[in-house]
Amino acid sequence: MQSLTPSSSGINLKSLIRTKIRSNRVNPIQPVITCVYRFDAANAAVNTGTANTNSAGHAGGSRADWQSSCAILASKVVSQQQNAEKSGGAGNITAVNGHKAAIDLDLVPIDNQPKPLTITDLSPAPMHGAQLRVAYQGVPGAYSEAAAGKAYPKCEAIPCDQFEVAFQAVELWIADRAVLPVENSLGGSIHRNYDLLLRHRLHIVGEVQLPVHHCLLALPGVRKEYLNRVISHPQALAQCELTLTKLGLNVTREAVDDTAGAAEYIASHNLRDTAAIASARAADLYGLQILAEGIQDDSSNVTRFVMLAREPIIPRTDRPFKTSIVFAHDKGTSVLFKVLSAFAFRNISLTKIESRPHRNRPIRLVDDANVGTAKHFEYMFYVDFEASMADVRAQNALAEVQEFTSFLRVLGSYPMDMTPWCPSRED
């Protein structure tokens, strides 16, 4: 797997998306793309567009915004190629995604004029080669990067500073897939990603289980006794809570965006009183020494990641599949019991159930006549079950669930990660 840093890619993904978010400053917390079912109370507008459009046209993300992003991408490619030409490249007119990028437009015959870029031109594009571009949250050396490599072994991994940016990178065709953590065997669910799955329109197309083997990292020559602070991702700090105490460290714990980012921060700020909890690969990448290995409180520490794409995959029955759904109801507590029994009666095992408060975010429901109404629900329920949507049992179960619930969405039906994993070092 290749790791693509913003500078080496020539496209600074973070700043590209930040510029976009900044230019949409009216409502900065809104994602660029909003979900079809979401009612945006703040803007008193109903979003009825597809993933890339927003018919309400509010600052959150219009088609024009999306097109301007494509234009930024395209112009970056043109300028890169022009620079290459200036520094000794061929003097010919260069082609970008099959389009002529002429330096002197006046000299180009009319039928050779550049054609507008289309969605197909942008993905997969020659500028990225044939490699799948996979967005993950964190910097190189993060466990999410390792998960991206496990999910798509030859991928070009694209670091993103936030989970939301990874979602947007796929929606804006900057990446082909995102690989994001949803649950850890010690720390539990990563709630943010559950909320984002609902707000965005991406589909779960796979899952990977990654054994997470944490190390305590510090600058070369630093000893444990010198430490008064340990920094890492909040999940990693939680996963090592007991071991840090057992190691006799009298340290404060501080949360940062990701494990490898913590390692990088120590190295770049030359911090001799601070250690990071991160992977052995992060130690290699940022020139830190490993003070202690395997410091997670449970040797079989594993994080489950989901793979996300713009399009769903076709469910099959020739191998074990899992299906993830989210639903909401407003008819009292017995509904949850009925929903769960729809699976129990058909011998379908549930592997996960998660509830998320949802009171302040109305959902837009569309009826058969395509009339939309905004509705408030107390909770959203996320359920994973072991069956494919191609399996008639799953179809019948969901037909029944639909009768009991007011909102139901299939997040994806995808092959289960059956690879055996052991609590040994992965990285």
Ligand SMILES: O=C(O)C(=O)C[C@]1(C(=O)O)C=C[C@@H](O)C=C1
């Ligand atoms: O910080 C990282 O390295 C990550 O990839 C994030 C993350 C997480 O969000 O849970 C992933 C796996 C580990 O459980 C710890 C942290």
